[in-house]
Amino acid sequence: MRAVLYDAFGAPPRLVQLPDPTPEPHGVVIEVRATGVCRSDWHGWMGHDPDIRLPHVPGHELAGVIVAAGREVTRWRVGDRVTVPFVCGCGTCHECRTGNHQVCEAQFQPGFTHWGSFATFVSIHRADVNLVRLPDDLDFATAASLGCRFATSFRAVVDQGRTSAGEWVAVHGCGGVGLSAIQIACALGASVVAVDLSEERLALARALGAAATVDARAVPDVAAAVVALTGGGAHVSIDALGHPTTCANSIGNLRRRGRHVQVGLLLGDQATPAIPMARVIAWELELRGSHGMQAHRYDAMLAMIRTGSLAPARLVGRTITLDQSIEALVTMDRFEGSGVTVVTAF
Numbered sequence: 352m353r354a355v356l357y358d359a360f361g362a363p364p365r366l367v368q369l370p371d372p373t374p375e376p377h378g379v380v381i382e383v384r385a386t387g388v389c390r391s392d393w394h395g396w397m398g399h400d401p402d403i404r405l406p407h408v409p410g411h412e413l414a415g416v417i418v419a420a421g422r423e424v425t426r427w428r429v430g431d432r433v434t435v436p437f438v439c440g441c442g443t444c445h446e447c448r449t450g451n452h453q454v455c456e457a458q459f460q461p462g463f464t465h466w467g468s469f470a471t472f473v474s475i476h477r478a479d480v481n482l483v484r485l486p487d488d489l490d491f492a493t494a495a496s497l498g499c500r501f502a503t504s505f506r507a508v509v510d511q512g513r514t515s516a517g518e519w520v521a522v523h524g525c526g527g528v529g530l531s532a533i534q535i536a537c538a539l540g541a542s543v544v545a546v547d548l549s550e551e552r553l554a555l556a557r558a559l560g561a562a563a564t565v566d567a568r569a570v571p572d573v574a575a576a577v578v579a580l581t582g583g584g585a586h587v588s589i590d591a592l593g594h595p596t597t598c599a600n601s602i603g604n605l606r607r608r609g610r611h612v613q614v615g616l617l618l619g620d621q622a623t624p625a626i627p628m629a630r631v632i633a634w635e636l637e638l639r640g641s642h643g644m645q646a647h648r649y650d651a652m653l654a655m656i657r658t659g660s661l662a663p664a665r666l667v668g669r670t671i672t673l674d675q676s677i678e679a680l681v682t683m684d685r686f687e688g689s690g691v692t693v694v695t696a697f
């Protein structure tokens with residue numbers, strides 16, 4: 352198969368020929384039809400993820416068709432159109448048995464713990480637990496864009512943020528995660544304040560339904576600006592970027608008893624941001640992490656897509672080839688652009 356491979360962190364990835372994978376007894380091999388390019392891939396390539404063993408094939412936002420299934424797989428057949436969450440569960444640990452595969456104690460993460468989907472084929476473990484069937488009318492590029500950022504945002508806004516109609520939701524960072532969160536929060540009947548440094552991304556945020564926007568370069572105090580716009584602070588606030596400043600602004604713009612959800616990764620020398628715990632106690636703020644979404648919660652998200660209240664296709668930016676994915680990956684920190692970049696030609 353053709354695959355994008357890197358031998359050292361930060362060194363240029365190469366397009367290479369590798370042996371085709373064979374399925375684990377409990378797993379499947381998927382022919383990749385679309386795979387998203389994500390900031391997490393860039394973090395992995397930079398060496399920020401301790402799970403990655405070299406040499407490595409990145410890619411975790413995938414959709415495709417099953418071409419081989421192991422003998423223990425009962426729910427899936429060759430030819431099925433599927434996607435996977437970016438955190439796959441083992442199916443047997445305490446967290447998986449209580450339905451929380453997204454925090455499995457023995458996670459399988461394509462593109463991190465194992466080789467990923469910047470390739471013709473990808474091997475996925477524990478298929479019966481982890482695969483999600485695609486509706487026939489959902490195209491592969493849109494499906495691939497669900498796996499990481501959209502699903503993560505769905506869990507952050509719906510399950511972890513417990514957002515309800517009439518509430519104010521602040522979204523810090525309008526990349527793939529943030530724009531997804533805006534669309535999902537608006538679909539729930541909440542009002543959104545979007546914060547970013549780019550007027551282009553803020554315009555997209557407004558087009559997706561944000562009621563107000565804050566250009567973080569144009570105001571002296573982002574948190575105070577959000578508090579003013581929301582008449583006393585957001586009920587729910589999401590750090591969709593992952594930076595000590597956006598984390599602090601997200602906690603700082605909450606009203607009393609507000610809920611902060613941390614989605615953006617804080618890695619390297621940013622891994623331990625300062626948290627104003629005195630405010631957290633005095634105002635009874637909630638701080639929650641959000642880590643992907645388990646396969647069995649996709650049904651709720653796919654139902655909202657089917658009825659048209661969510662339109663993830665609007666977040667797909669450009670489609671590229673596997674050859675072009677190398678350039679897209681290594682420049683991810685500099686040119687995120689607007690919308691999700693998806694590889695659709697292998």
Ligand SMILES: [Zn+2]
Binds near residue numbers: 441443458
């Ligand atoms: Zn598990």
Ligand SMILES: [Zn+2]
Binds near residue numbers: 391437
């Ligand atoms: Zn991702």
